[in-house]
Amino acid sequence: MILKLSGESLAESGKRGISGAEMATISNQIKLAHESGCQIAIVNGGGNILRGAQFSGANATVGEATAHYMGMLATVINSLALQDALEDIGLPTRVMSALPVDKVAEKFIRRRAIRHLEKGRVVILSGGIGCPFVTTDTAAAQRALEIDADVILKATRVDGVYSDDPEINPHAVLYDHLSYQEVISKKLRVMDATAIALCSEHRKPILVFNFKRDGNIVRAVRGETVGTWIGD
Numbered sequence: 001m002i003l004k005l006s007g008e009s010l011a012e013s014g015k016r017g018i019s020g021a022e023m024a025t026i027s028n029q030i031k032l033a034h035e036s037g038c039q040i041a042i043v044n045g046g047g048n049i050l051r052g053a054q055f056s057g058a059n060a061t062v063g064e065a066t067a068h069y070m071g072m073l074a075t076v077i078n079s080l081a082l083q084d085a086l087e088d089i090g091l092p093t094r095v096m097s098a099l100p101v102d103k104v105a106e107k108f109i110r111r112r113a114i115r116h117l118e119k120g121r122v123v124i125l126s127g128g129i130g131c132p133f134v135t136t137d138t139a140a141a142q143r144a145l146e147i148d149a150d151v152i153l154k155a156t157r158v159d160g161v162y163s164d165d166p167e168i169n170p171h172a173v174l175y176d177h178l179s180y181q182e183v184i185s186k187k188l189r190v191m192d193a194t195a196i197a198l199c200s201e202h203r204k205p206i207l208v209f210n211f212k213r214d215g216n217i218v219r220a221v222r223g224e225t226v227g228t229w230i231g232d
């Protein structure tokens with residue numbers, strides 16, 4: 001399976017940067033999931049450091065394409081941090097990157113990634129897809145197709161996909177199941193549009209769930225009902 005972690009999942013709630021405590025918590029959850037025998041490839045975001053889009057607009061001092069490369073580098077920073085946190089609790093890992101950073105990460109080669117997974121290593125995929133103007137959601141969809149993952153687990157801070165922002169609207173309804181078409185037509189903010197299009201075209205299911213609830217990653221891996229299932 002692909003576990004999509006946003007950069008913010010490595011930071012304290014509402015803050016930027018990397019929190020040792022948050023990383024330890026998520027690493028322990030990943031360990032439980034790994035112990036259940038599942039192959040895990042993590043696609044890391046970088047939004048806790050920066051997103052390329054924040055530099056768009058007339059007054060931007062950094063060109064938008066440059067900023068997206070900076071965002072990709074942010075995902076590498078997060079991946080290195082997560083690698084050490086996972087290895088600290090005994091999980092074997094490999095960091096691979098779509099953006100060449102040879103000193104710290106292997107380049108992403110599909111068959112090599114699959115081999116690492118077969119050997120029981122947690123593979124941390126950084127650098128997105130290595131091209132600007134997309135996000136790591138697209139990378140998660142792309143890699144899920146490449147390695148033929150059963151599902152994309154999209155970790156969020158809320159319990160799944162709601163009809164409205166649950167932090168603003170107390171009457172927002174939590175969906176337990178959605179079709180790809182419903183996600184598109186209701187304009188639900190699940191993953192970016194390219195990622196949804198890829199998943200829809202190739203029938204790759206997405207489970208959106210709350211990683212802050214203890215044990216949820218392992219529950220999701222076991223196929224228990226957590227969060228919102230997006231698929232056929």
Ligand code: UDP
Pocket residue numbers: 005006007008044045046047048050051052053067068069070071072074075127128129130131132133134135136137139
């Ligand atoms: N990015 C990119 N190409 C990719 C993946 C990411 O240009 O293939 C850049 C993009 O600017 C993005 C940033 O890296 O905003 C960080 O990734 P993302 O926003 O997906 O992080 P998350 O929101 O998951 O923390």
